[in-house]
Amino acid sequence: MGIKIDGLLCTACMACELACGYHRDDAFALLSSCIVPYRGREKKNYLGVMLKEEDSLVAARPEGIEINRIGEEQDPDKEADASAKPMLLRESCDLCEDLDDGPLCIRVCPVDAISVE
Amino acid sequence: MEYLASDKIAIVDLGSGDITEEELDEDLVLEKIGGVGITQSLYDRFEGEDPIVLGSGLLTGSLVPGSALSVMTAKSPLTGKVSHVPVVLDAGIEFKYSGFDYMVIKGTAQKPVYLWVHDGIVDINDADEVWGKDVWAATDYIREFMGDDLIQVLGIGKAGESGSPLATTCINYWQGGDRLGFGTLFGQKMLKLIGLRGMGLLEIAEPEDFVEDCLALVSTIKSGPLKGKKGIAQMAVTLGGEDIEDWISPLIHRHMACFNTPIPTNSFVFLDEDPALLEESKVNEPGMLLTDIHPLITLKKMGLSAKDACQVLKECAKYGIDAAAVAELSEKAGTTALEDMVKSFPELKGPVDSAGTSIFSPWAMVGNQDRDTWERRQAVSYILGIHPLFALMTSELTEAKLLDLASLGTELELTQETLDEVVAEVSGKS
Amino acid sequence: MDIYERFKTLNSRLIRGENIPFSEGIKGLSHPSGTNRDKPLAYPAIAIYAGQGASHSWLWFVDLFDRMGLYDLCFLTDTTLKENGLRGIDVLAMSGGDTFAIAEGLGKSGAREIERFIRSGGLYMGSCAGAYLPLNSSKPFLNLFNYVPAKITNLTRSLPTALRLKEKFCTSYGCSFIFHPVRETVELKTNGFAPFGKPKTLLAPLYGGPPMILSDPAAVLARYTGFTDHTLFLVDRKLAEETVLGTAAVIRKKMGAGHFHLYGPHFEHPRFPTANHLMAAAMYWDLRRGNPPCPRTDALQGDAFLSKKSAKHFIRAVKREISNARIVAAGLEMQPVQWTIGNKVYDPGKIRVFLEAIWSRLGVLEKAPRLCIQPGQDGATMRHTASLTSLVRATKRDSDQGRNTPDLARTLFSELSHSSMLFLDIYFRTQAYHFGGIHEA
Incomplete structure (x- = not known):
């Protein structure tokens, strides 16, 4: 079971990031979230969602999902981009295992861009 | 103030360069709640020093749907009234997490400066490198210099620097909700921009109940009449405004939401790139973000193509001039050519109807709203930190619900009576 | 009360000079054997090595001791260790990093200092690289530290195939290689020997530390017994099992x-309380006897207090720079970049580990009634933290432009370590003063 993200549906509202931060810190904060909408290329309006899982980094781009196994070498010919190696020291997604109703990021997403598979 | 706050007010004197800090007194929150309740009170306190007061709402930056809003309070050079403009997109919450709840900016700098607000520190920095730059170049410079693309920038362009009465404060590269000439005030103070970045943390008094209530609200909103609504054009139609969807939609790349706002009320258009492109564009500046429906409606009425209209808005955003005012004055002058409109920027002057007559920015006056209802809803949104357009669109965010959440989040007893009093006070009806 | 609070309470009594035997002070472990059960506990003076070759993991020792109320800390570099830095110290904590670089930095005189320190009753707590360092070796520099006749099982002449993390998988060792079969959480079992108490199973993180073989079974306190769902296999699982389990x-x-x-x-490691508990208990067990409560007071004669105004200025200046650096570092975390420094690979995330070590403690200093410093220490800390901002911004700019700049990164990490040491020294002096341990000179 894992989190599935449709990067094209995302509106970059950051609700998932805040909910995940709350799950980690029991307060509202963004620094420890394992799910992060990528907002760094604002003028190009290129945005997606990054998720850190136990052994992989998921980049849910508008054009599709890319999964990078943590520790495996990336394709050297591929142009480096900001979602290639994010937030390695953050804790990985635990699917909010302590919550009966499932991951908070899914429940808080207003456009149903996040689901569980 | 322990919960949902950083517990700090910064008093920045641009004239002397002094920065002092005060705690956010819980009694003040009990009396004025937050947002414009407190910015108005701080404005009154420093009135003789011509302040601009930046502040967040009580629920800003929380999981309450629509909690995107911070506000600026100052005397509008266009209306002459002490007024309030919204700070939306991600800038509102960046301020909330920057370590301050409120910031009073008073006095006038002797030479151009910018403020760098980060993690509970305000720095007044020399603006030599950015003064004279347009809004986009200034944002690029600050982000590159400070080393972070997520820095949010409230800034002015050449309009503000040159004293245009129609200057607006932009958010990063885009026009925000300032239709009241606050950009002119920035320029008068020699304040080029405010850079915001915060990695703070907001404690919640009753976290589990608060979050569960927020999740229930999201669920209700998602399954309600707003389901599937997206973008600036649909937002306008939902609020009873003119339908420009067919006109603008061929240019739309994607719709963008302000922080934690379920309905994306902004739309990004591609002007120099295929709007259907999914991959990252190779073009550096392929388009722009539409945040204000009014200039689009006017420019469409004037017969401009959607692409030309968006080009006008792009140039307005770079120059830091209010696009709604430009559209209105261009229509009056019969100027319809893109180049002529851009050339006219330095000469444009008010008065303009687009500034409205309210103390709240008419940016959120979309469609034929009942004036009293609209004023009330704006006041409540501006006090609690709710996106003013989203607040108009959704009936689920009742005042009672918002007060419940405010009390749960802060452990303070905030009543309808208090809210009524604060609304009356900021609206000048007390 | 969690174990850290329990230790903190214990230490607040010890620092006031109370006489508490081990069996009363260290709860939660049963010690069937050993003569130290009735030994009076002492409040230790601890040195943490943060010099050449040390990685960021020395900050984990900082966190552990801080949480336990052990504030009589100092930080040593290879240079200061050699310059009589272990005088008055009870415990030397040697963390992870690059063993070769540590050995080279300390050299012959450092080895001699460490040997003298231990022979006179000092306790050496080595973790990961700090564990490799005193093991017998024939290699230059490492052979200066031949104190423990243990062998390691992850030494090979023919390197197995790496499944992942190739850059962190092995280190050359003359004609051979030291390889790391697994990383992350592993399962261990204690052997029932003092000071670890009765046998128990626990988890701890392994980041390249040694699997060891020792002829004296009584010297083995815990063995590797299994892997977990969180164990990351860098080689074939069977080879990992053969190399690690049972050692x-x-x-x-x-x-x-x-x-x-x-x-x-x-x-x-801060996320493993059971392992923390055992490590702390073992430390008290083997502390030299009869320590006075404030062993380093004489070493702190030069202390001073910052005036309220200076303290405010100092905290604000440090906060400004750490915030600036932290903001850039958070952005750098999103960049596909890493640097090789010596034999170790550094990710951008590690920048923030140093910065958070300072950032998370600023609030305590803000609230402290007085700040204790050594003369000039405040100015030096402000200068060094300011240079951090410039360095991390320059690193980000280079990274944005696709330039890999290991020299800049090397300078940055060195400066991060130096700034952290300077700041933490002030922090712990201040904490120790207010905790009651160090009295006004």
Whole structure:
């Protein structure tokens, strides 16, 4: 079971990031979230969602999902981009295992861009 | 103030360069709640020093749907009234997490400066490198210099620097909700921009109940009449405004939401790139973000193509001039050519109807709203930190619900009576 | 009350000079054997090595000791260790990093200082690279530290195929290689020997530390017994099992009047309270006897207090720079960049580990009634933290432009370590003063 993200549906509202931060810190904060909408290329309006899982980094781009196994070498010919190696020291997604109703990021997403598979 | 706050007010004197800090007194929150309740009170306190007061709402930056809003309070050079403009997109919450709840900016700098607000520190920095730059170049410079693309920038362009009465404060590269000439005030103070970045943390008094209530609200909103609504054009139609969807939609790349706002009320258009492109564009500046429906409606009425209209808005955003005012004055002058409109920027002057007559920015006056209802809803949104357009669109965010959440989040007893009093006070009806 | 609070309460009594025997002070472990049960506990003076070759993991020791109320800390570099830095110290904590670089930095005189320290009753707590360092070796520099006759099982002449993390998988060792079969959480079992108490199973993180073989079974405190769902296999699982399972994970070895405690896994890691508990208990067990409560007071004669105004200015200046650097570092975390410094690979995330170590403690200093410093220490800290901002911004700019700049990164990490040491020294002096341990000179 894992989190599935449709990067094209995302509106970059950051609700998932805040909910995940709350799950980690029991307060509202963004620094420890394992799910992060990528907002760094604002003028190009290129945005997606990054998720850190136990052994992989998921980049849910508008054009599709890319999964990078943590520790495996990336394709050297591929142009480096900001979602290639994010937030390695953050804790990985635990699917909010302590919550009966499932991951908070899914429940808080207003456009149903996040689901569980 | 322990919960949902950083517990700090910064008093920045641009004239002397002094920065002092005060705690956010819980009694003040009990009396004025937050947002414009407190910015108005701080404005009154420093009135003789011509302040601009930046502040967040009580629920800003929380999981309450629509909690995107911070506000600026100052005397509008266009209306002459002490007024309030919204700070939306991600800038509102960046301020909330920057370590301050409120910031009073008073006095006038002797030479151009910018403020760098980060993690509970305000720095007044020399603006030599950015003064004279347009809004986009200034944002690029600050982000590159400070080393972070997520820095949010409230800034002015050449309009503000040159004293245009129609200057607006932009958010990063885009026009925000300032239709009241606050950009002119920035320029008068020699304040080029405010850079915001915060990695703070907001404690919640009753976290589990608060979050569960927020999740229930999201669920209700998602399954309600707003389901599937997206973008600036649909937002306008939902609020009873003119339908420009067919006109603008061929240019739309994607719709963008302000922080934690379920309905994306902004739309990004591609002007120099295929709007259907999914991959990252190779073009550096392929388009722009539409945040204000009014200039689009006017420019469409004037017969401009959607692409030309968006080009006008792009140039307005770079120059830091209010696009709604430009559209209105261009229509009056019969100027319809893109180049002529851009050339006219330095000469444009008010008065303009687009500034409205309210103390709240008419940016959120979309469609034929009942004036009293609209004023009330704006006041409540501006006090609690709710996106003013989203607040108009959704009936689920009742005042009672918002007060419940405010009390749960802060452990303070905030009543309808208090809210009524604060609304009356900021609206000048007390 | 969690274990850290319990230790903090214990230490607040010890620092006031209370006489508390081990069996009363250290709860939660049963010690069937050993003569130290009735030994009076002492409040230790601890030195943490943060010099050449040390990675960011020395900050885990900082966190552990801070949480336990052990504030009589100092930080040593290879240079200061050699310059009589271990005088008055009870415990030397040697963290992870690059063993070769540590050995080279310390050299012959450093080895001699460490040996003298232990033989006179000092306790050496080595974790990961700190565990490799005193193991017998024939290689230059490492052979200066031949104190513990243990062998390691992850030494090979023919390198197995790496499944992942190739850059962190192995280190050359003359004609051979030291390889790391697994990383992350592993399962261990204690052997029932003092000071670890009755046998128990626990988890701890392994980041390249040694699987060891020792001829004296009584010196083995814990063995590797299994892997977990969180274990990351860098080689074929069967080879990992053959190399690691059953070998010694923790050993305790006497030398003169003192001891070595060598930990393959990072028992000091902040997310492993059981391992933290055992490590702390073992430390008290082998502390030299009869310590006075404030052993380093004489070493702090030069202390001063910052005036309220200066303290405010100091905290604000440090906060400004750490915030600036932290903001850039958070952005850098999103960049596909890493640097090789010596034999170790550094990710951008590690920048923030140093910065958070300072950032998370600023609030305590803001609230402290007085700040204790050594003369000039405040100015030096402000200068160094300011240079951090410039360095991390320059690193980000280079990274944005696709330039890999290992020299800049090397300078940055060195400066991060230096700034952290300077700041933490002020922090711990201040904490110790207010905790009651160090009195006004």
